[in-house]
Amino acid sequence: MYNVRIVFSAHTIICGCQRCGTLYNLAPKQNPRPPAGSLGSKLNEMTTSDFSAFFSPHTGSDRQLSLDEKIEFFVRRTVRLQIQPAIEMQSRDIPNRGFAQLLIVLSVFEMIGKYRAGFVGEGGSAKYFKEGLRWTFHEISDAEVALLNTFYKSVRCGLYHAGMTRPNVYLVSGSPGSLGFVASANMLAIDPDLFVNDVRIRFDAYASELRDPRNIELRLAFERRFDDDDSNGVSP
Numbered sequence: 262m263y264n265v266r267i268v269f270s271a272h273t274i275i276c277g278c279q280r281c282g283t284l285y286n287l288a289p290k291q292n293p294r295p296p297a298g299s300l301g302s303k304l305n306e307m308t309t310s311d312f313s314a315f316f317s318p319h320t321g322s323d324r325q326l327s328l329d330e331k332i333e334f335f336v337r338r339t340v341r342l343q344i345q346p347a348i349e350m351q352s353r354d355i356p357n358r359g360f361a362q363l364l365i366v367l368s369v370f371e372m373i374g375k376y377r378a379g380f381v382g383e384g385g386s387a388k389y390f391k392e393g394l395r396w397t398f399h400e401i402s403d404a405e406v407a408l409l410n411t412f413y414k415s416v417r418c419g420l421y422h423a424g425m426t427r428p429n430v431y432l433v434s435g436s437p438g439s440l441g442f443v444a445s446a447n448m449l450a451i452d453p454d455l456f457v458n459d460v461r462i463r464f465d466a467y468a469s470e471l472r473d474p475r476n477i478e479l480r481l482a483f484e485r486r487f488d489d490d491d492s493n494g495v496s497p
Contacts, residue, residue: 328480328484329472331483331484331487332468332471332472332480332483335376335471335483335487336468336471339369339372339464340461340464343365343366343368343369344365344366344369344457344460344461344464345461346365347361347362347365347366347457347460348457348458348461350362351454351457351458358453359432359451359453360420360425360426360432360453362453362454362456362457363416363420363426363451363453363456364420365457366456366457366460367416367417367420367421369393369397369460369464370389370390370391370393370394370397370417371386371389371390371393372393373393373396373397373464373467374388374389374390374391374392374393374394374396375389375393375486376482376483376486376487377392377393377396377467377479377482377483378392378482378486379481379482379483379484379485379486380485380486381485381486381489382489387413390413390417391409391410391412391413394409394412394413395409396463397459397460397463398439398440398459405442407442407444407447408442408444408449411429411442411447411449412440412449414427415427415429415430415449416430416449416451429446429447429448429449430448430449430450430451431448431449431450431451432450432451432452432453433450433451433452434452434453434454435452436450436452436455438452438455439451439452439455439456439459440452440456471483
């Protein structure tokens with residue numbers, strides 16, 4: 262029998278006795294939202310055209326965005342264009358959605374890794390992807406090199422470069438956690454529905470950190486990366 266390493270999802274844990282299998286729901290009752298009347302709240306009410314005209318530095322305007330505006334744009338873009346569509350595939354019960362869900366959200370890990378570090382420049386994909394994955398799934402430690410390497414090579418590189426995960430990756434449903442890893446066989450099992458929900462929960466946590474003016478270094482690191490992306494043509 263294989264020894265399976267389960268990485269529990271952000272919103273459920275399995276009973277510590279490992280016998281009764283009781284699941285405890287730890288999910289917040291609703292996803293964190295910007296306070297009513299705040300900049301973030303107002304942006305959520307904007308249309309796509311309003312939002313583009315207000316934010317894009319490539320519309321001919323000399324107006325400079327404040328740090329808080331950059332944060333709100335980044336949050337809204339990531340949620341509305343990536344995470345939420347992946348979640349809606351689940352709510353609409355779209356068949357064969359697993360690979361598409363993973364393709365949509367996988368870029369979030371490298372993005373979070375680079376934005377949290379304030380990385381400027383090109384390259385570093387493997388390093389920052391793994392750091393973003395670890396930040397999203399806190400149970401994965403630095404010592405679990407095999408899990409991190411397998412996920413990067415077999416899931417990220419497989420999907421990005423071949424359009425399909427490697428043969429050692431299995432998509433499952435009804436799992437007690439977002440992913441499981443069998444080190445002795447170098448096998449990964451991923452529950453895509455739980456996986457994308459976890460990404461949303463953890464991204465909301467990152468957004469809350471960024472909105473907190475007390476997190477000075479984190480906010481400055483974010484701005485360094487945001488400005489670097491913009492200067493290289495990654496336009497809002």
